[in-house]
Amino acid sequence: MGLPALQSLLDGLNDAEELSVEPGPMLTRLIFSALCEAAMTAGAAPDPSEARHTAAEALHALLAGLRHHPPATRPRNSARRPSPGERP
Numbered sequence: 001m002g003l004p005a006l007q008s009l010l011d012g013l014n015d016a017e018e019l020s021v022e023p024g025p026m027l028t029r030l031i032f033s034a035l036c037e038a039a040m041t042a043g044a045a046p047d048p049s050e051a052r053h054t055a056a057e058a059l060h061a062l063l064a065g066l067r068h069h070p071p072a073t074r075p076r077n078s079a080r081r082p083s084p085g086e087r088p
Contacts (some may be wrong), residue, residue: 006032020068027066034062 009025
């Protein structure tokens with residue numbers, strides 16, 4: 001998957017109101033870099049199969065943080081954290 005295809009995918013998710021952030025070039029490059037790093041790390045691991053599984057779990061968690069969760073469907077364990085300097 002190249003950068004244009006990833007950008008198109010992110011734009012589609014944004015149009016469907018699935019993302020909590022605007023998918024600009026920086027976000028696209030950051031996600032692309034994470035995918036590339038996961039692939040290289042898994043490929044060089046002593047147990048590539050296990051590394052692919054671990055990488056998939058990590059990428060899933062990373063990308064899940066970008067999803068838009070309306071207040072009515074927000075998972076319980078994803079409570080908003082206070083900003084630095086804000087009281088909890």
